[in-house]
Amino acid sequence: MVLWLPAQWLAVGICLFAGVHVLQSGTVRHEPVYAVFGSLSLFVALYIALTAMLQMPAQPLATVGLVERTRLAVACVIYPAAFVFIALFTRMRHWRKWSYVVAAWFLALLAVNLDRPWGLLRDSMRIDPILWLPWGEPVAQFSGTVSYWAWPFFASALVVLAWSLWRCSVLWRMHERARAGALWTYVAVQLLVVAYGQVATVLAWRGPDFTAMPFLVLVILVSRVLTREWRQRGEDLAASLDALAVESSVREQAQDSLRKMAYRDSVTGLPNRNRLLEQIAAMQSQPDQVRKAALLVVGLDGFHSVNDALGHEAGDQLLRAFADRLVDLCRHATCVARLEGGDFGVLIGVSQEANARDPDALGHQLTESMTRPLRFDAHALTLGVSIGIVHISGPGSEAPLLLQQAALALRHARNRSRGSRSIFEPRMQSEASRQITLIRALHEALNSGQLRLLYQPQIDGRGRLVGAEALMRWHHPEFGEIAPDEFIPLAERSGLIHVLGRYALVQSCVALRSWPEGAPRVRLSVNVSAWQLRRADFTDMVAEVIQTYSVAPGMLMLELTESALIDDATIMGSKVRLLRSLGIGVSIDDFGTGYASLASLKSLPVEEVKIDRSFVQDMSVSEPDRFIGAIIELARALDVYVVAEGVETRAQRDALARIGCDAFQGHGIARPMELAQLLAMAVASAG
Numbered sequence: 001m002v003l004w005l006p007a008q009w010l011a012v013g014i015c016l017f018a019g020v021h022v023l024q025s026g027t028v029r030h031e032p033v034y035a036v037f038g039s040l041s042l043f044v045a046l047y048i049a050l051t052a053m054l055q056m057p058a059q060p061l062a063t064v065g066l067v068e069r070t071r072l073a074v075a076c077v078i079y080p081a082a083f084v085f086i087a088l089f090t091r092m093r094h095w096r097k098w099s100y101v102v103a104a105w106f107l108a109l110l111a112v113n114l115d116r117p118w119g120l121l122r123d124s125m126r127i128d129p130i131l132w133l134p135w136g137e138p139v140a141q142f143s144g145t146v147s148y149w150a151w152p153f154f155a156s157a158l159v160v161l162a163w164s165l166w167r168c169s170v171l172w173r174m175h176e177r178a179r180a181g182a183l184w185t186y187v188a189v190q191l192l193v194v195a196y197g198q199v200a201t202v203l204a205w206r207g208p209d210f211t212a213m214p215f216l217v218l219v220i221l222v223s224r225v226l227t228r229e230w231r232q233r234g235e236d237l238a239a240s241l242d243a244l245a246v247e248s249s250v251r252e253q254a255q256d257s258l259r260k261m262a263y264r265d266s267v268t269g270l271p272n273r274n275r276l277l278e279q280i281a282a283m284q285s286q287p288d289q290v291r292k293a294a295l296l297v298v299g300l301d302g303f304h305s306v307n308d309a310l311g312h313e314a315g316d317q318l319l320r321a322f323a324d325r326l327v328d329l330c331r332h333a334t335c336v337a338r339l340e341g342g343d344f345g346v347l348i349g350v351s352q353e354a355n356a357r358d359p360d361a362l363g364h365q366l367t368e369s370m371t372r373p374l375r376f377d378a379h380a381l382t383l384g385v386s387i388g389i390v391h392i393s394g395p396g397s398e399a400p401l402l403l404q405q406a407a408l409a410l411r412h413a414r415n416r417s418r419g420s421r422s423i424f425e426p427r428m429q430s431e432a433s434r435q436i437t438l439i440r441a442l443h444e445a446l447n448s449g450q451l452r453l454l455y456q457p458q459i460d461g462r463g464r465l466v467g468a469e470a471l472m473r474w475h476h477p478e479f480g481e482i483a484p485d486e487f488i489p490l491a492e493r494s495g496l497i498h499v500l501g502r503y504a505l506v507q508s509c510v511a512l513r514s515w516p517e518g519a520p521r522v523r524l525s526v527n528v529s530a531w532q533l534r535r536a537d538f539t540d541m542v543a544e545v546i547q548t549y550s551v552a553p554g555m556l557m558l559e560l561t562e563s564a565l566i567d568d569a570t571i572m573g574s575k576v577r578l579l580r581s582l583g584i585g586v587s588i589d590d591f592g593t594g595y596a597s598l599a600s601l602k603s604l605p606v607e608e609v610k611i612d613r614s615f616v617q618d619m620s621v622s623e624p625d626r627f628i629g630a631i632i633e634l635a636r637a638l639d640v641y642v643v644a645e646g647v648e649t650r651a652q653r654d655a656l657a658r659i660g661c662d663a664f665q666g667h668g669i670a671r672p673m674e675l676a677q678l679l680a681m682a683v684a685s686a687g
Contacts, residue, residue, distance in 0.1 A: 004137050004208060008052040011216045015045035018223045033088040037222060040081045044215040047074045055139045055208070057130055064127065064142055069119040072153075076110035076120075078215070079160055089179060089222070090167040105156060112149055121150040131208075139208055157194055161187055178228065182221035190214035265338040267316050268323035273403070276337035276345045280399035283334060283349055284392065293392035294359040296346040297406040298326065298366060301384040301418045303342030310379070317376035322383075325374070329365055343410070345403065363387045363421045370419075384419035386410055391423070408432055438487060439494045441476060446503055450475055453507045454672035455524070457681060458643055458665045461657045465685040467557065467643075469525040469665065470508045471672050472500065492531045501532045502541060508556065509549035511675050519682035525557040525587060533560065534571070539578045546582075553583030557608060561589050573604055580605040587643075591631065609635055613646020613666070621651040629659045636660065 023038030050071035054064065080103040087095035113120035122144035131139045164187045171180035193214045263275040271279075283293055300322055307315035319342065326344055330336050335347040348359060366385055373380040388410030390402055405424040411432075413422035445451045451474050458467040474482045491497040508524045515521070532538055546553055558579060560572075576586050587608035611631060619625040628644075635642045644656045647666035656664060670681070 186218040271337040277399040279335040293349040300342035321376040387421040455678045456672040457670045557585040559589040608641040621655040
């Protein structure tokens with residue numbers, strides 16, 4: 001009865017079928033993991049076929065040597081391919097450089113294998129007596145002297161398998177249980193078979209060659225997992241299509257409801273948003289006008305301030321005065337509408353006069369017109385306008401999307417400077433989507449441990465540790481490291497800055513409580529934004545945290561920017577004095593870049609100033625910097641401690657020390673570090 005060899009040829013067929021099927025699917029789906037797995041399956045099929053050929057009786061020794069060398073050559077290709085597949089299968093991020101290393105190593109082993117007459121594993125080969133399996137099937141047997149090249153090959157295979165086990169654990173932590181289980185089962189079987197094969201090779205045991213069969217396990221299990229994922233994606237797609245159909249039906253109902261609403265703004269008498277959207281849709285249905293059409297969203301700068309200061313009735317009169325001026329300037333426009341607040345929409349097309357057809361020229365006219373005061377209710381105010389522009393280049397975009405894009409361009413213009421104009425670019429949409437995503441993620445970041453504090457040391461002229469600045473870092477599981485310059489403004493706009501500020505203060509107090517005995521006492525600096533300082537209960541919150549964690553107030557330094565101090569200086573000044581009465585130090589960060597540096601030093605009880613890194617980067621190290629020297633002399637006269645930020649080199653540090661700077665901070669001193677590293681640095685400083 002013949003069973004063993006037909007079973008292997010059946011395995012060859014299974015792997016060939018899986019390889020071709022998955023390769024075709026990968027080509028259609030444009031997903032590398034399927035293409036790599038399909039290629040790997042074909043190589044596995046070839047390896048199993050060569051293994052079956054080796055076990056066929058009555059072969060000359062020369063043929064056996066050729067087949068063995070070919071089989072080992074295929075193995076040297078399988079392992080790099082398996083590495084790339086497992087890296088993709090387990091969603092490894094930075095796998096390319098390691099794949100080059102693995103490929104180069106196995107390519108070297110492949111070259112050695114092809115250069116040797118009996119392959120990589122043996123120095124010689126001989127044909128042994130036929131092995132008769134229990135059911136009477138004959139299987140060819142070979143043996144020979146084990147080569148020292150066998151050990152690097154065995155070790156390399158074990159390293160790849162051990163790495164695969166680690167990637168299984170990564171998948172498990174990612175809750176990819178199906179993928180992790182399939183890969184773990186294959187690796188476990190492969191390790192057993194590799195161990196058996198290596199022992200059998202070294203001890204020259206007689207028995208069937210099982211080395212190819214674990215690859216069959218890999219192909220079967222992974223094919224099953226990928227098939228399930230394909231089915232799930234199909235079901236998800238069907239559910240999405242159903243949801244889209246429902247959404248389309250709901251949208252049609254909503255549009256029917258909107259058509260029944262009034263199309264006029266009750267304050268200005270202009271068309272409202274709904275009417276403007278219909279006008280945009282109507283223009284898009286006329287291709288000869290769409291080619292040169294544009295939508296402007298005009299924002300009246302300072303409207304909300306006027307509304308708050310003079311009342312809503314005066315605000316409404318201001319809107320009516322501006323609407324009259326806007327209609328007069330845009331009298332040839334297709335539609336002039338009020339959107340909301342102080343924002344208006346202007347739709348212009350190809351059939352209007354030349355100046356109207358050029359949205360930038362119209363924007364310039366609007367900006368120039370606002371140099372004349374708006375008169376309303378015995379008031380006369382000169383306000384500016386910011387303008388967002390989107391070109392309507394074809395009938396493909398929906399009207400609400402075009403309006404959203406123009407609004408994004410308006411926001412971009414206002415962020416750049418009030419009274420400016422901006423034309424919509426696709427990157428504005430992606431930036432806005434990313435900001436919304438990050439604001440939502442920021443709510444979960446604290447609870448999920450994504451936010452943490454690093455500490456950047458500060459040393460004095462003798463190299464002693466005198467302080468450290470607490471710096472918040474955010475590692476998002478999808479976007480990776482997100483810079484503070486990006487997420488702090490988002491936290492300020494969303495109101496989360498107060499939660500983040502309390503978290504930074506609490507973690508800094510925890511760090512101070514764990515300070516080593518005998519280590520020099522230092523101050524930890526915590527950054528505070530103007531939004532935090534404006535909050536009525538800010539000082540109460542700081543006092544409560546310090547009391548809760550039993551931290552001496554003198555061990556904390558709160559860093560404020562100059563812009564925070566000059567924004568409503570009276571209120572901010574009282575907050576600073578209250579903090580100082582609690583014993584908490586106050587530092588002015590980025591000193592020299594604001595507008596009220598001297599006033600801040602003179603009128604507020606500030607203990608420390610931090611020279612902005614831009615001055616340090618631009619300073620000359622060969623001769624004293626007069627500007628920085630003047631800052632230091634002024635600070636010394638007012639008994640204020642001076643810390644230089646952005647110190648990158650020893651030459652900068654020495655130059656700053658020569659002109660009397662008290663302390664230094666920057667990558668040239670030490671990079672931001674974990675708390676444990678800072679505590680170790682403190683202990684070393686004590687020694």
